[in-house]
Amino acid sequence: MNSQNDNHGQGLVPAWELETVGRLHGSRKSRNEARRRASFWRWPTPSLLAAIGVLLITGWALFVPPYIGMADNGDYYRILYPNGLYFHLPDYDSRYFGYFVRTYGIYQYFNENSMMVFSSQSLFIHAALFLNKLFYSREIFDLRFQSALLTLLYTGGIYLLVEGLTWKMQRKRALLIAAIAVFLFADTAYTAYFQSFFGESVVLIALLYVTASWLLLCRGRFHDYTMLAIFLVTGLLLTTSKQQNAPVGVLLAVFGVSLYFLRSGKGYRWIVSASLALLFASGVGTYVLIPQEFVHINQYHAMTRGVLLGSSNPEATLRTFGIDEQYAILKESIYYEQYSTVDVDSPLLEQEFYNKYGFGSVLRFYVTHPDRLNNLLNAAAKQAFSIRPAAMGNYELSAGKPFGEQTSFFSLYSQIKKGAAPKTFGFIVLWTVVTVGLQLPGFIRAWQKRDRRAIQRLVLIVTLILIGMSGIVVSIIGAGDADLSKHEFLFTLAFDVVTFITIADIIGRRLVRPDSRAPKKPAPTVQTGGSPA
C-alpha cells in the first residue's frame, strides 16, 4: 500500500487552535473536543470550498435567468447534425453571433448526416441527450442538460486541481489559493462554453483533469493507478476534442515518459507505456482523421494567410514554392469567402497550388524567414489573452438584451487579462522563461534528491506551456493567421493553469522545496493526525 493512502484526508489545523484547546483542557474530554474542533476546521477542505464556489457561481450564471451561453458562429451544424440534433427555430438564422439558443430539435427519423468531424465532444452530447430524453423530452433538446453535466465534471476537476496544489498546506495559504482558483476558473468567459456546442468546453475540462491528475501523481495524493487512469482518459478526450489538438496527444505521450520513472514495478511501467502509446496514437489518429475539407482549408490559409501574409514580394515567395506567380492574387484571401474567383476545392487549385507545398515546406520557409514567423507570432499574441470571443453574444433573444451583448457577470479576471496583458510574443517568451525559471530550483533539488515525484512538476509545467504554444505555432504553420482566434483558447487556458500553479507554489512556498509527499513525521503543532478513512 502506498504511503500516500495513509495520509489521505489530512489537513492542516492552525497551531493556535490546538494549543489553545490543549491548554484549557488537558483531559481526554478536552482532547476529543480539540479533535472535534479540528475536524470542523479541517472540513470543508480548501479544495472542496473552491469546487463549491465554482459550482455555485457557474450554476447561478448558467441556470438562473437570464441564462448565459454562447451564440452560434455558424460552426454548430458540424457537431449538431451528426449527433441527431437540428435547428428547430424558424428564425435561427437571425440569431447567429447575436443570441445564444438553448433548445434544439431531436431527429425523430433516420439521420442521414454522416460525422463531419470526429470529436470526443460527441460523447458528452450523447450523454446529455440521454439525460434529456430521460427527464425532459424526446423531441426537444435543452442545452442545460449538457451544461449541467459539464459543470459537474468541471467542479470535480477544480477540486482535484486545488487539492493537488493545497494538500498539506497551511490552511490560510490554501484558502487563498482556493479563492484564486474560484476567481480564475469560475469566470463566465470560461463557463459560458458549457452552454454551447463549442469543443472548447471539453478542452477546458479535460485540460484541468490532465493537469490535476499529473499534479496529484506528483504529490502522491490519491491512488496512483486511479490518477493514471484519469490522466489517460482525459488526455484522450483532450486530444480528440478538436482537430488542432492532435499535437497535444503527441506532447502528452512524449513528456509523459517521465511518469514511467515515477515508480518501479513491471506492472506499473507496462501500464504507463501502454497509456502513452495510446495517447500518441490518438494524436496521430486525430491528425489523420482530419477531413479533406479541413486539410484544404488549413493548407489554403497556410499560404494565403501565412506565408503570403505581409510578404513584400508575394510573387517571389510563390516562386520559391514552385507555384505560378499569378496566385499572388490570393494573398490574404480566406477559404470561407462567400463569393470567390475560383472554387477552392477545384482540381485546378489541387494541381497547381495545393500539390506544391505542405507542412514541411512551410515550416522550412519560416525557419529561413524568422522575421515572418515573428510577425505572425506577434499577431497571434494580440488575441492570445482573450478567453471570450468578442463576436458572440451571451444571452438568449428572450432576455431582451441587444444583439451580441456579452455578460459581465463574474468576468473580472477575463476582462483584466484581456485589457492588461502585454500583447506581444516577447511577453509570452518572458512569461515562459520566468515560469520555468521559478520551477527550476525545485527541479534541481528534486533531481539531486532523486525525488521522482517532485521532478514531475517542472515536466508538467513545460508540457502545459508547450501544449499552449502548440495551439499558436502549429496553427500558424498549418493555417496562417486565419483561425488563430479559435486556436488560441488552448493557449489562454494553459497560460491560466500554469500561472495559477506558479502563484499557488509561491503562496505555498513550494518553489524551492517541492514536497512531493507527506512528511513522514509531521510537526505536532501543525499536523492533526490520521486519515479519516
Add this chain to the structure above:
Amino acid sequence: MRKPSRRSSIAPLVLLLCLLVSGLASGGTVRAAESGTAANADRVLLLYDSKAIGHEDAPNVPVTERLLAAFGLSVTPVSLDQYTPGLAEDYPRVVLVRNRSDFTVPPSVWAELDAYTGNRFAVMGGEAALHLASETSTDPLAKWAGAQASALPAGVDGTLSLAGDLKSWLGDKRTGKAYLLLKESYPFSDLELLRTLADRLSDAGIPFLLATRPVFQNTDYPAMLRYLEALKYAQSRGGSILVQTPVVKLAATRSDTTLRTKMEGFVDTLIESGIVPLGVVSEAFWTYDREFSVGGLGAFDSAVLLRDENPFFMERMPTSRSFSSSLFTFSPEDLPLEELSHSDVQTLPLPVALPYDLPETNEEMEHLLARLAKAWLPFTDYKEEDHEVVTEKHRAGSRNGVLTIDGQFMSTDYVSRPIDEQFEYERKEAVSFAGLFRAQNRFFLVVISAALIAFVILIGIGRRIYRRKFMK
C-alpha cells in the same frame, strides 16, 4: 422645278418619329432589365404536376424554364399542388408541364384553368405524353392546350423541338445563331495559352465569348494587371468578354450581402482597363434568387444561362429575372460540335451558346481547335447585337459591332500597358523614431540577458558559499 410632294416631305418625319419611338421602347426595355422586373406581357406562369426528380422526365421543368428565359420571358413556376385561386388570371400566358399521368387535378383548379382566357401551352413529358395523348384519356388537362402542346422526349432533339413549338407559340421571329463560349477563365489560367488561342480563333475567323470569373481583391496587383492585359488582347482578337458569376460557398451565416458592390467593382476594373463586359454567364437558378439576381446579375441586360449543376438559394424569389438578351446553352456532351452542320445553325429555333471550358493545356487547345475546324460552323459575333452593362460609375456596351464606354466609341485595337513589377505590396506605415526604438530594443535585450546570466552566476556562488559554510 418640281415641287416636292407632301408625301415625300412627311416621310422623313415619320421615319424620325418611328426611330424615336423605337429608341424609347428599347430604352424602356433596358431599364426594365436593369431593375429585374418584367412588363406584364413578358411574364409567363409555368404550372407543373411534378418535378419528376430522379425520373427521366426530371429535366422537363428546368429545360422549359430555361427555354422560356431564352425567349426573354420572366417565369413563375408553381406546382399544381400549390396553385392559389386567381393566380393564372395575372398572367397573359400559362405553360403546363405534365410529368405524371396519374396526377388528379383538383376540380377547383381545373375549373379555373379551363376558363383561362390567355395563351395556353402544354408540355408533355415522356410518360405523360404516352397516356394523356390517347383518345381514351379521361384527364381533363390532356387536351387543355389543344394544338399548343409539345411532347418533350429526352435529349437535344426534344429540347429543340420544344424550342421550335414555343417559338411559334410566342411569335418569335429571330433566326438561329450559334455562339462559341469559352468559360472558366481565371487570373491563374495560362495567359500565354489564352493569347495563343485568341490568335488562332481570330485567324480561323471564329468570333468567341470569353467568360472570366470575377476577382474581388488585389485587383491592383501586377498579376491582375497581366490578366487584364490578356483579356484585353483576347477582346482585340474578336473576343467578347463576359463576366461569369463567382463561385459561391454559402456558410450557415450567409453574412455577405455585398455581391452587387463586388460585381460592380470588378466590372469597373474591366472597363477602366479598356475591356467591355457585354453580359453575364451564370447557372439558371441565379435568376430566381434575390441576392444573386440583383447583386450578381443586376448590372447586365444580357445573359448566358447555363444548366443548373447544384442550385441553392439565399432568398428565393417566386419569379425569375428576365434579360433583353438571353442565350440558351447546350453542353458539349449534349450537343457536340460535330453534330451541328452549317444548315443546322440557321434552322435553330433560337440563338444558342456552346460553352467550353478554357483549355488549360496546349493539347486541350489543339483538340478544341481541331474540332472547331472540322465542324466549320458559322459562329456569330456577340458584339453585333445590343448589350449593355451599367454600374454606379460607368455605362458600357456594344451596338452593331462597336464597343462603347460611357457613350464613347472604343477601339478594340490592342495597346499594351506597362506593368509595374516593383509594385509595393505592403504599404509601410509611418513610424517615428523606428531606428531609435530598434536600437533601444537591442540594448535592453543585451542588458537583460547579461543581468539574467549574472543573476544565475551569483545564485550559484551564493549556494556554494552557503553549502561550504553550513553543510559541512
